[in-house]
Amino acid sequence: MVMLANRLRKRQKHLRKWAKRQGITCYRLYERDIPEYPCIVDWYDGEAVVWLYERKKDETAVQQAAHRQETLTEIQAALNLKPEQIFVKERAVQSGLDQQYEKYGRSQHIRVVQEQGLNFEVNLSDYLDTGLFLDHRPMRQWVRERSDGKRVLNLFAYTASFTAYAIAGGASATTTVDLSQTYCQWSERNLNLNGFSTSKAHQIIAQDCLKYLKEAKKRREKYDLIVCDPPTFSNSKKMKTASFSVERDHGDLLVDCYGVLAPHGTVIFSNNARQFKLDDASISPYFNIKDVTKQSIPEDFRNGRIHQCWILEARG
Numbered sequence: 035m036v037m038l039a040n041r042l043r044k045r046q047k048h049l050r051k052w053a054k055r056q057g058i059t060c061y062r063l064y065e066r067d068i069p070e071y072p073c074i075v076d077w078y079d080g081e082a083v084v085w086l087y088e089r090k091k092d093e094t095a096v097q098q099a100a101h102r103q104e105t106l107t108e109i110q111a112a113l114n115l116k117p118e119q120i121f122v123k124e125r126a127v128q129s130g131l132d133q134q135y136e137k138y139g140r141s142q143h144i145r146v147v148q149e150q151g152l153n154f155e156v157n158l159s160d161y162l163d164t165g166l167f168l169d170h171r172p173m174r175q176w177v178r179e180r181s182d183g184k185r186v187l188n189l190f191a192y193t194a195s196f197t198a199y200a201i202a203g204g205a206s207a208t209t210t211v212d213l214s215q216t217y218c219q220w221s222e223r224n225l226n227l228n229g230f231s232t233s234k235a236h237q238i239i240a241q242d243c244l245k246y247l248k249e250a251k252k253r254r255e256k257y258d259l260i261v262c263d264p265p266t267f268s269n270s271k272k273m274k275t276a277s278f279s280v281e282r283d284h285g286d287l288l289v290d291c292y293g294v295l296a297p298h299g300t301v302i303f304s305n306n307a308r309q310f311k312l313d314d315a316s317i318s319p320y321f322n323i324k325d326v327t328k329q330s331i332p333e334d335f336r337n338g339r340i341h342q343c344w345i346l347e348a349r350g
Contacts, residue, residue: 038064038071038105042112046077049334059148060156061334062168063113073105076168079147081119083158084109121158146227150175152198153227155220165193165220169340170263171332173302177261178203180300184258187211187294189243194221196261197238201230209257210238211246213272242273247290256296262287266307280305285316288346292320295348304330304343312344321346 045063053061059079066072066087074085089101110120121143143159149171156164177186177196181203188197191212200208210221218240222232232238239246243264264287269277280287284305291301301321314323323346330343 037068039108039112041067042075042109046113049077052333057148057150058171060166060168061332063334065335065337067336071105075109076164077113078145078156078158078164081121081145081158082109082113082115083121083123083164085123123162149195152202153224154193154195154198155223155227166195167192169332169335170195170304170330173304173330173343174199176330177259177302181205181259185256185296187257187260189246189260189262189291190264191221191238191261192217192263194224194238196263197221197236198224198228198230200259201225201236202228205259207235208237210236211241211243213240213242213268213270215240244273244275244278244287244290247287247294251290251293255294256299257294258296258299260291260295260299260301262291262301263304266305280307281310285313288317289320292348297348297350299348301346301348302343303346304341306341308339310342312342317346320349322349
């Protein structure tokens with residue numbers, strides 16, 4: 035286990051200086067760097083969120099519990115944290131595990147973190163994800179640098195971090211759309227944290243994004259910049275369609291985005307489906323396609339496939 039502790043200390047020493055220069059208080063420290071320790075550790079300004087993965091399929095429940103306990107103990111020691119400063123998520127439910135670390139999982143542990151001059155609310159305890167996707171940090175900055183005077187549409191917006199960056203960059207209007215009312219309320223709080231508020235120019239809408247695009251086209255709405263980061267799969271009862279699969283449906287989705295795109299407008303399209311392949315044939319009549327995945331992965335992520343990302347420029 036010394037390998038894990040040493041790796042964490044080395045990464046923290048390097049990334050702390052880098053993050054300070056960037057104005058970043060939350061970043062990825064460790065991502066299954068060592069095969070024997072398949073976990074992810076994210077740093078949130080003095081606290082850590084840890085995702086634990088199964089190690090070996092043939093391990094007994096007792097062996098799993100022992101390894102889990104050792105992993106968390108080493109993380110705590112390496113980062114000089116108290117048990118209550120570590121929040122554990124598990125990708126697979128494993129029966130028979132020692133429940134000693136239940137104290138790590140609490141509810142409503144909400145705080146505000148800083149990223150490149152902006153503030154965001156994160157919830158470290160209640161959900162699998164915290165409310166801020168750290169791997170999209172470079173593209174959020176890309177949006178800020180290109181939003182001045184633009185009309186921006188943020189689809190599948192989650193907690194509206196892209197919207198906050200767009201407004202900070204001088205966007206003349208933003209529309210933030212997400213199916214979840216919970217995320218829309220969270221989005222409004224994130225805007226408020228940065229001195230922004232909802233208005234006729236800056237709207238947050240709780241609606242199925244696929245339905246919104248079709249209705250917006252009928253209203254002849256136009257956007258200069260669209261951020262489109264859909265889920266890999268969704269079958270929410272609130273959706274107009276029975277289900278959504280990014281691999282199956284992204285072609286139609288992007289054509290619908292084109293339908294509300296201003297001349298020479300841009301779509302940022304990303305997703306984290308592992309086997310995803312862009313359907314160039316269906317979208318190339320509408321867009322010039324540029325794969326920016328490599329440039330969009332931040333320095334603190336060693337996994338170059340954490341997501342895929344394209345910049346799509348409207349043709350004609």
